[in-house]
Amino acid sequence: MTVSNNNEKPSEFVGNQISLARMQAGQKGKIVGINGGHSLVRRLEALGIKEGKEIKKISEQWMRGPVLLQHGNTQLALGFGMASKVMVQITRKNQ
């Protein structure tokens, strides 16, 4: 099995905008936009996850598997495709 998606992670730069899918595990960031359809925005919003909120990426699975994020005391797993649509501004490089 190979790590397929993150050969070019520009994550050293604090302040860059990248998608949740491309964040590194352990990184924190502020959501700056959700490029998905209305339904994804609504599903995330129902959990309090929306533009301006701080989230932390906990982990990702191999082969474009689901991404786990933390927001407050909520841990949410969402598919790689959805995670690619959540744009994040990195606030801290590592915990």
Place this chain on the structure above:
Amino acid sequence: MKILLMGNPNVGKSAVFNRLTGADVIISNYAGTTVEFTKGSMKIARRNVELIDVPGTYTLEPTNKAEQIAVEMLKGRKDPDVVINVVEATNLERSLNLTLQLLKERVSVIVALNFWDETKHKGISIDVEKLEGILKVPCVPICAVTGQGINHLVERIKEARPSPFRYDKTDKWREIGGIVEQVQTITHRHHTLLERLGEASIKPITGLPIAVISLFLALKLIRFVGEGLIGRVCEPVFENLWSPLMLKLSSFLGSGGVIHNLVIGQLVDGKIDYGQSFGLLTTGLFVPLGAVLPYVFAFYLVLSFLEDLGYIPRLAIMVDTLMHRLGLHGLAIVPMLLGLGCNVPGVLSTRILETRKERFIAATIIAIGVPCAALQAMIVGLVARHGMLNLGIVYGTLFIVWLILGLLLNRVVKGTSPEIFTEIPPYRIPYLRGLLKKVYMRTKWFVKEAVPFVLLGVLLVNILYTLGVIQFAGKIAAPVVTKVLGLPQEAVGALIIGFLRKDVAVGMLIPLGLTSKQLVIASVVLAMYFPCIATFTTLVRELGFADMLKSAGIMLISSLIVGGLLNLILV
């Protein structure tokens, strides 16, 4: 009076429901345990009150089917008198979203702050009086699994009323943030061991070994408990206590005749042989209680522990990528695991999947490739005697069939397979009494469902043999059964009875003296060819008749192909 229990998924609504009604509803530590609403009744101040456990929802603007059901129940024709809004005290901000929406509906609300005990470990302190002051509805801290605070909650239900609280809908989350800031203080603390374990079991590098090890241990434990109970309890009881009684009854009945053969069956060398006698009180009782029940108990013990701990959603993440190849997503592991106990709850829980495509694929591959505990117990008992390799072939074949069928169906079945989207609950140390109660409930359910059908199956075997129906069917089906599957034509009897109970069907193979190869083929075909009647009716209800027909066609064809192939390949 009518009371609705509403709240986010996995906040313990069913636990509160059980506490309030004394009912037995399955509760677990993952979202989507309750897929149907459950009604119960309780008494408040000597008045009969109807209590309804509503599936979890994050919002009253539904984003999926389960949430839609919840909203319809609230806004439906009969208005509820009171809504008990169960919230996760450790997750106040997220929970208040629904609370505010409920307040806006102008229904009478009482807020139950569940997991109150956990707030202390997590360094969260909530000023309940202040929260009450803001929301202007009663707020009661509780711990539903242990029952703390439940009495207080009941006492205050009468205080529930529509709240005058209003907020600007466009800025709902700012409003919520403001409330949380006022009532909640968080003290910093270090990660607990459970939290570290929670993260370790979801990162691929540590999570995969953890998954393999836990499933291996689970299997070991199931076999240890199951075999231990059979060897030390069930067989001694049947051999030493029940057999002498049955022999007395046998001679009382004159050691022969119609009634004797129905009740006791055939004696083998003057003794009761629970595998071969096939009487109602011999084989009919031994199969469900002596051979299957220990494994069912052991299976549910382990599964319930993993559920209450909160491991299942983490396992779902680990298998998500694989499940996508089958047109499903990780959460489909829930119906699969439940199906290993009994296909009926397995098929029912396919409701946690969003689309028709997913539900069709999941239900079909459960019915074909996921053998229930009753069938497994009998297969293990029979096939393992011929070597573990043969048992491995049976399980390996079923797994490959499950996999290939999923891959094929994913390509053929029209529709979409959405991505996983699920909350991962924290690990929670299972509450022992709750855990044991759940195991007891599930085991009891098995006994109630299985025993009558097994008895009916044994009765039918005797009647059909006496009437010559099975012999006749054997002759008709002989070309297929003997030529394609390489089984003796008597095995047709097992295939007929398998529609009623598959464990009885495996039992019918015992007197046939099959070779190892024939046993493997018969076990695989019995698992695959058609669901038992209980699963069949569930499939019709969940899929609809047309889809069930398609599913059944797939079962019959694939079992013939696989059985035929095994007959060609195996020596």
